[in-house]
Each structure stands twice: as C-alpha cells, then as structure tokens.
Amino acid sequence: MKNLLPKLWIFVAAVLFLPLLNASEYEYYSWKPDNYGRNPQCMDIPEDLRLCFNVGYKQMLLPNLLEHETIAEVKQQAGSWVPLVHKACHPGTQVLLCSLFAPVCLDRPLYPCRWLCEAVRDSCTPIMEAFGFPWPEMLNCDKFPEGDVCIAMNTTNSDDMDTAGVSSVCPPCDNEMNTDVILEHMCASEFAIKTKIKEVKIDNLDRKIILQKRRKPVKLGTLKKQELKKLVLYLKNGADCPCQQLENLGNNYLIMGRWVGTQYILTGIHKWDKSSKEFKKALKKLKSHKCPTYEALFK
Template identity: 40%
Template structure:
C-alpha cells in the first residue's frame, strides 16, 4: 500500500490513532478490544505497505497474531500472480488495517473488482472465493472506505504469465486437498462445512463434472451430518469441485481413511470442500478431537 493512501485515510479521520504507544503483545496474545500494535515481521504478506502499525482485532475478527499469520500466508501466492494490481492493498486493508480511531473497510466496488479478476485464478486451483471476503460485507463507495488505486483494469489475463513452478506452488496452496494442514485450518473448514465424514475410497473415476470419488458407506464415521439423507449416506459419491479442471490427487482407492468435508448442492450432488489424509500427527489429532467441542461462532 502506498504511503499516500495512508495519508488520505489519516486526513479523513483527523489522524486519530487507537491506543497509546502501540506496545506489542506476544504472538499468542489475544486482543479483545481495538488496540494499535506494530505489524510483526512474521506477517510477510503485509510488509512495506506504507505504515507500520495495525488495528487488532483486525477486520476479519482475528484476535491473535497467530490467526492473522496463518490465514495471511494462504494468500501469498495469489498476490504473486498479479491477478489484480491492488490485490495486496485489498488483502492488507483487512488483515492489517491501518490504525485509526474507527475501522476503515475496502469499498464494495473494490472488493468486487478484485474478486472479478482473481476468482478465476483461484478456481483454477480449487480454491473458492471465501465467505470471509464476501463483497456485500463491505460498504458502498463513500469517502470513508478504501478504493482501488490502479483503476478498473482487468488483470485476469496476467495469469498466463505464471510459470509452471508458480502454478505448482499455487496448486500446493490453493487446493482443498491436504496432507499436513494445521489444526486451525482444519477446524475452520469443519465449521464452514455442511457435512464432515471419515471414509475409505472404493473408486476414483473421471466424469464431466470432474473427478468422482466413491466411498465405502460401511466404513465411515460421521462427525457432522448436515442435510445428508439416508440415501446420501448409502451412496457416498463426492466431487472435488463442480468443474472438470479440479481434482484431488492425494485421494486414491486404498485401505487408508480420509477426512472429507463438503456441502450438498440443490441437485443433491456432494461437493468436497476439504479433504485430508487420515494421519496421526499432533495437529490433525488435536483438530479431530476438537470437532465436538469447537464453538464455530468464536472461530
């Protein structure tokens, strides 16, 4: 973010900062009231953005730096695609909002512009535009919201310039299929999923809707049932996405269990929004044990 953007915001709100002195708590510290703190060096996404202090909790309701860092790392490769010239400005306005006496959100039109340019890139790598960035969360254009700084150019075509190495890196990050996800991410997907099931896969097939994964209904454990009916549970067929360009290469027909999360469409198709190999790592075991105890309203 350029320093002149910050100066504009400061001028709008008479440069009234939060807090007094901006001392930083430990990375594990939780902020329940608006506080002005230094942007940690660990937050790689939002370094060199024209200001050094941020508001906590941030505009995504993250109350600890660990939450901010974990979530922000996911977006680093997208910024590298230059899908939109101001994608970093948009993300940092939410992850590390400028420290003023009131929250300053991106304008709705700014969000819609970034989404229009970057959502197709994300879709290529099985990463949907998340609910936490829904554009109707943000205000209509006014003098107290952040607008795009580089005009209304559509940058989607820039994705063609991404190298093969860059695409592989994006696939590693922007896929819903994981083998080593942190507990915080697993619990976030758990809360956002309509159903959560542990299964064994009997068949993997190609279809016009993408890869199709057929599970053994007798070897399953339900953690969240959602709107699944008996017929759904007796015929467990998942799709990695509704597009043929996506698949989940970690899942194969085997004797291994997988954790599968997803949603049910109006046409009764089960869409897989997250899948993880069933492992015995500390993070994975902690997450699965927290399923029944997690208050999703507080995540």
C-alpha cells in the same frame, strides 16, 4: 500467520499524510472523501487478529470500512478469511482484506483500488468455489475507486508474484498434516466421516467420488444417517487438478463435505493417520472447535 505477501513500497499522494503512516508494505493513491463513522479510534492490531497481524503496519482504525464497531466483531468476521490467505491464490489477498478489516490509521478512509480487488477476485474465486462459497457482495469490486487515491500493491513485484506459491493441487486435496489446516477444512464443511473410496469418475469438469459402504461418522452436522448411506461427493472443477488421495483408494481417509446447490461437494480429504500427532490433535479438537461464521460472510 505465514507472511504470504511480497515486499511492497509506500507512495503518498500528498505530503500531508506522511507523518500519519505506520506502514511499510503499501502503496497509496488518492481517495474519495468519506467518513469513518462516529468516534473513530486508532488502536494496535491485536496478535490474535490473525488475518492482519504483521500485515505491514501496527495500528488500525475502528469502526473499520466494513462497519464493524468492536475488535471482537472484527476478529470473528476476519477469521473466516485466514484460510483463503493461506491458499496463496493471489499475493494481494491480505492487502485487499486488511485494507477493509483493519484500515491503516489516517484521518479519512482509504479504500482498495478496484483493479486490486478484481485481480484478487479473479484469482481466488475458483478456490472459494471449490469449497462451495461464491465471491461475496461485501467485496463487490465495483464500489471501489478506479482513479482516485486508493490502496494498491506495487505492480512490479505483484507481476512477478502472481503465480508464486500457488499450488496446482485441488484445494480440498491440500494434504498438509497440520492441525490448523485440517480444522480450517472442517470449518468450511458441514460434516466429516472416516471411510475408504471405492471409485472415482470424471463427471464433466468435476470428479465424482463413490465411497465404500463402511462409513464412520466423525461429525455429522446437518447430514442425516440415511443421507450418509447414499452419500456421493463431487470434487468441483477437479477433473484436471492433482489429488493424490484420489489415486490411493486403499487408504482410510477423513473426508469432509457440505451441501451446495444439488450436490454434496468435497471440502477436505486427509489420510487417516493416527501415527501423526497433528492428525490426532485435530481429531480431538473437531467436535469442540469453534469455527468462524462462514455462512454470514459468503451468502
């Protein structure tokens, strides 16, 4: 996984914890005493825990701060958040998530600072909403400490990095021809089709996408064939952000979407390019690829 975080420093509130730290990219403040749960174990962060491998320390505690008791459960739940880290909506996203999914090995729980949670929430919520997901209750920032010892980013670096790496492109229009990116878009979607775009209209803060009549299903999911014929998609909050694909209406596209509220929203759009090895590889994997369970996390 690409390292999207700036270098951070460690500060320890009490010398007592210095020998226990294995991290090099965190800043530590105080915490409220609590328990990790029964029989906490310190273990190496496995390489296939993509969200937190190489996050800045090598070992984590189980059960974690989200009450996951097995590493299999951690991997399954944490996988849903990898795409958000890739979007680079805030440099502290991985710090926040890994402090909960893979807490550093200490003898007491150390929660993220409330201000860090709020900063990540405010920066990343628009990205999540673009894919039809609200900020989840499991990350309710009000339950994290304000002044006690907590995990934070180094403020000097984070101020400099707040906008670094953040693209102004509409999130579903990220057209990187990469198998993992395409599959990540698919995992945030309910269906995928091959089609051309007839017309794009501005509809308040959204863009309304009217498709050509010829629509070939790639993966219908919950979408019925009758619904496919009438399908109109909306790019949420996409009236002003760039989307190159919606300006080139002559091409065939792999279009992905899902039903949110009263609309079908666009969750991914990639040029249908069979000359691309990455695209062909993604198409092969689409039907058999096992996605993380987004619904369980974001409802």
